Amino acid sequence: MAATKLILALLLFLLVCSSSIASSKNSRRPKPCRRLVLYFHDIIYNGKNAKNATSAIVGSPAWGNKTNLAIPNRFGDVVIFDDPITLDSDLRSTPIGRAQGLYLYDKKEILTAWFGFSFVFNSTQLKGTINFAGADDIMKTTRDLSVVGGTGDFFMTRGIATLMTDAYEDDRYFRLRVDVQLYECF
Amino acid sequence: MAATKLILALLLFLLVCSSSIASSKNSRRPKPCRRLVLYFHDIIYNGKNAKNATSAIVGSPAWGNKTNLAIPNRFGDVVIFDDPITLDSDLRSTPIGRAQGLYLYDKKEILTAWFGFSFVFNSTQLKGTINFAGADDIMKTTRDLSVVGGTGDFFMTRGIATLMTDAYEDDRYFRLRVDVQLYECF
Amino acid sequence: MAATKLILALLLFLLVCSSSIASSKNSRRPKPCRRLVLYFHDIIYNGKNAKNATSAIVGSPAWGNKTNLAIPNRFGDVVIFDDPITLDSDLRSTPIGRAQGLYLYDKKEILTAWFGFSFVFNSTQLKGTINFAGADDIMKTTRDLSVVGGTGDFFMTRGIATLMTDAYEDDRYFRLRVDVQLYECF
Numbered sequence: 001m002a003a004t005k006l007i008l009a010l011l012l013f014l015l016v017c018s019s020s021i022a023s024s025k026n027s028r029r030p031k032p033c034r035r036l037v038l039y040f041h042d043i044i045y046n047g048k049n050a051k052n053a054t055s056a057i058v059g060s061p062a063w064g065n066k067t068n069l070a071i072p073n074r075f076g077d078v079v080i081f082d083d084p085i086t087l088d089s090d091l092r093s094t095p096i097g098r099a100q101g102l103y104l105y106d107k108k109e110i111l112t113a114w115f116g117f118s119f120v121f122n123s124t125q126l127k128g129t130i131n132f133a134g135a136d137d138i139m140k141t142t143r144d145l146s147v148v149g150g151t152g153d154f155f156m157t158r159g160i161a162t163l164m165t166d167a168y169e170d171d172r173y174f175r176l177r178v179d180v181q182l183y184e185c186f
Numbered sequence: 187m188a189a190t191k192l193i194l195a196l197l198l199f200l201l202v203c204s205s206s207i208a209s210s211k212n213s214r215r216p217k218p219c220r221r222l223v224l225y226f227h228d229i230i231y232n233g234k235n236a237k238n239a240t241s242a243i244v245g246s247p248a249w250g251n252k253t254n255l256a257i258p259n260r261f262g263d264v265v266i267f268d269d270p271i272t273l274d275s276d277l278r279s280t281p282i283g284r285a286q287g288l289y290l291y292d293k294k295e296i297l298t299a300w301f302g303f304s305f306v307f308n309s310t311q312l313k314g315t316i317n318f319a320g321a322d323d324i325m326k327t328t329r330d331l332s333v334v335g336g337t338g339d340f341f342m343t344r345g346i347a348t349l350m351t352d353a354y355e356d357d358r359y360f361r362l363r364v365d366v367q368l369y370e371c372f
Numbered sequence: 373m374a375a376t377k378l379i380l381a382l383l384l385f386l387l388v389c390s391s392s393i394a395s396s397k398n399s400r401r402p403k404p405c406r407r408l409v410l411y412f413h414d415i416i417y418n419g420k421n422a423k424n425a426t427s428a429i430v431g432s433p434a435w436g437n438k439t440n441l442a443i444p445n446r447f448g449d450v451v452i453f454d455d456p457i458t459l460d461s462d463l464r465s466t467p468i469g470r471a472q473g474l475y476l477y478d479k480k481e482i483l484t485a486w487f488g489f490s491f492v493f494n495s496t497q498l499k500g501t502i503n504f505a506g507a508d509d510i511m512k513t514t515r516d517l518s519v520v521g522g523t524g525d526f527f528m529t530r531g532i533a534t535l536m537t538d539a540y541e542d543d544r545y546f547r548l549r550v551d552v553q554l555y556e557c558f
Binding site: 215216244245246247248250261262263264290291292293294298300302319320321323330331332333334344345346369 | 417419428429430431437438439450452453454470472473474488489490492494500501503505520521522523524527528558
C-alpha cells in the first residue's frame, strides 16, 4: 500500500516535472521572467545643434549629406547614437543609462529602419548591458526587435523588445518607448 | 509484483525523459525544429538604376565612392539593402517578405562580407521577423551565419542560416539562397 | 523491502535530475562550458599605411574625414576591420583566424564604441565562427560583449566576451585581449 502511494506520488511529480520542461521550451508564448519599460530620446545633429544633439548621420547615399536626412524616406542614412534612457517620457528626467549603437533607414518607399544597439546601465540600481538587433517597421504602431544577449545584471538574457514611437518632432527629435520582455533570465 | 512492474515502467520513462533532455542540449548537431529555404535578390545602385535598385552604398573608404564598388575586393564599402525575398530563384516571383539591413565588405585580399539584417514577413502565411548576424566568406560555396533571434511566428528562435551565391551578374546583381535551420522553436 | 529501496533510489535520481535542470537555468552565474583567451590587432588606415593597415574608416560625421579619427573622442567614425587573431599578444605570431566586422565610436564626451563582428576560424585546430555584439565602454579596464551565436565548431553557442585593451599606440594601433566565455555548447 505504502509502496503504491509512493509510486503514485512519484508519477504525479514526474507529470509536473515533464510538463514544466515542456512549457519552458514548447509553449506558444511564455511569460517574461523580467520586464522593463523604458524610454530613449534621439536628437539628430543638423549642423547647428552640436550642444544638445545625441546622434549624427555618419553614412549617407550618393544623393544625401550628413546634416540633412536623405529624401525620400531617409533611405540610405546611417546614424550613430548615444541617447539618454529615462524611466518616464520626459527628456529632462535623470537618465538611468544610455542607448548606444547605430540605426539605418533601409527602404525607399516608406520609412523603415534597422537597429543594432545596446542599453548600457551603470547606476546603483542597474548595472550591465542589454543588446538588441532587428527591423523597425516605423509606420506600424508597435514592432518587435530581438534581445540577442546581455551582460552584468542581464547576463545571458534573451527576449523581445516592443518599440512604440512615443513622440516625433520636426524631423529632429524622436522618443521611443521600449517594452523589454525577457524570457531567459539567469 | 504490480509494484515492481510499475517501478520498471517508471525507470523506462525516466530513461526516455533524461535522454531527451540530454539530446536537446548536448548532442553534436540536433535536427532543426523548423526549416525554410528562401532566396533574396540584391540590385545595387550605380547612379543610373534608381528605379529598380534595392540597395545602395552608404559608406566607402577614402579611395572609394558611392556609385562604384571599391577596388580591390570592395573593401570598405557599406551597403544598406531592402531586398525582395522569394520562394524560388526567380526575381519576378511575388515576394513573401523583405531582407532589410546592412552588409559590408571587410577584407582587402579577397571578397568577404559581414551581415547584420532581418527577414521581415507580413503575409497571410508568415508574420514576424528573423534576425541574422555573421561573416560571409563569399569565396566558399556555402557559409553559415547565426540566427540570433526572431519575433512573431519566429518568436525567440535561434539557429543557423546557410548561404549560397545562387547567381551573380555584372557586379550589379546577386541572388543568395538562404537555408534557414532553426533549432529553438516556441 | 526491495520495492522501497528501488523507490528511494528513484527519488534520489529525481532530486539530482531536477536540481541539474534548475541549475542550468536559474543559477546566478554558471561555469563556462568552453573558454578561449585570444588577442586581436587593429591597425587603422591613415592614408599612408595601406600595406599593413587592417581596418579603415568608412563612415564619418559631418566634421570628420576618412584618414583621421574624428575629434572629439572619434565620435561618429565607423570602422570596418579584418584583424588577425593570435594566441598570444605578439602581432607577429601566426594568426589562428580573423576578427571581421565593424565598430563605431558613439559618444562625444568620452571614448566608447559599439561592436558587431565575428571571429572567423579556418585552421586544422578550429573551424567555424563566433558572432559578437555589444557596447565597449573603452575607459573601463574590462567590459563585456555578448556572444550571440556561432557556427561550425561553435554551432549555436552563446556567452560573454570580456574585452581588455592590451595595448594602444599612437592612435593607429590597438590590441584587444578577448576572454570568450561560452555557456551554451553543443
